[in-house]
Amino acid sequence: MTTNSPSAHSSQPLLHQKGEVIQEFGTVKQFPIGLSYEARMYSCQRLNKVLADTQILYGLYKKHHWLMRGATFYQLHLVLDKHAGEQLELIDTIAERVQSLGGVALGDPRHVAEITSIPRPPDGVEEVPAMLSRLLEAHETILIDAHDATARTGELGDDGTNDLLVSQVIRTGERQAWFLAEHLVDTPLVRA
Template sequence: MSSSDHPNISGSSQPLLHQKGKEIQEFGTVNQVPLGLSYDARLYACQRLNRVLADTRMLYSLYKKHHWLMRGATFYQLHLLLDKHADEQLALVDVLAERVQALGGVAVGDPRHVAELTSIPRPPDGVEEVPAMLSRLLSAHEAILIDARDAAARVAALGDDGTNDLLVSQVVRTGETQVWFLAEHLVDTPLVRL
């Protein structure tokens, strides 16, 4: 028989499909890595980062939903702004997940798992009025900012300056700027006065 008759023979270009494997690290655990941080500090940081990560993934999804469903006179400006903010939140998702992995943990990855962990309330399935959509985004931001600041202070006390820096310089700073831009759209100010 030739190797083409047996696709699993070494040297074949046939992909070995339908692979199965065991889970090699459970969620909520950390492997030992030589970072100069205690096991407890890394475990705690991963738990807090995964909470912020779950909420940030939900905020990203809210931004995309509202970007698609935007209505009214400010459609164009808000459509573009919400997409820009969504891209920035997606970048945060990646750095948060990579920090969990770097600490030896397991980043929350499955959207169904994210839904179990998030503190961000689920929005209606339909379209809300624009001020309600913006207010929903602001509430989600505030929840993340409160949690991220608390987590940053606690991990700093455990000596985890890397996680503290990520939370403060990226999550908090990005969130604060996005809140500013969103909140200004809710100011009821006429363009001109008679």
């Protein structure tokens, strides 16, 4: 006898399943990690903002990596890809911190677009200095937000979030901004 419904031991995947939302975005569940509800809620809100901006920065790095032009194409192509990879690692680290605080990490790109404060770039190809400047401005947006968030997370006793923001988000962002800014210095390669 054949049937169209899979049995309990069938290898047929149970497709098209639906479920209820079991935790709303913007909420935190209680975890026994020694932090108050207020501290965890604040940190999750701030981290999700940094997460949104970091996801946009990652996308900008990949876009500009693909669209590089000119005499420094190869060097910039490589450095932008390296920076994109580092931003991708930050995205995962930030999201895991939100989850470890009992929150819901921002993951849907459409939701990211609603929350980010980094302006959307043109759809086409900009000149190289404009692309680098756009990346620097995005870094500064994230760095200003991260510096502000570290002060408050420190006051609330959330050392883990504070450490993540300082040792990973801020230090990575400052180093990457330095590398980018040095490509915008108008210095001749050789003198006659």
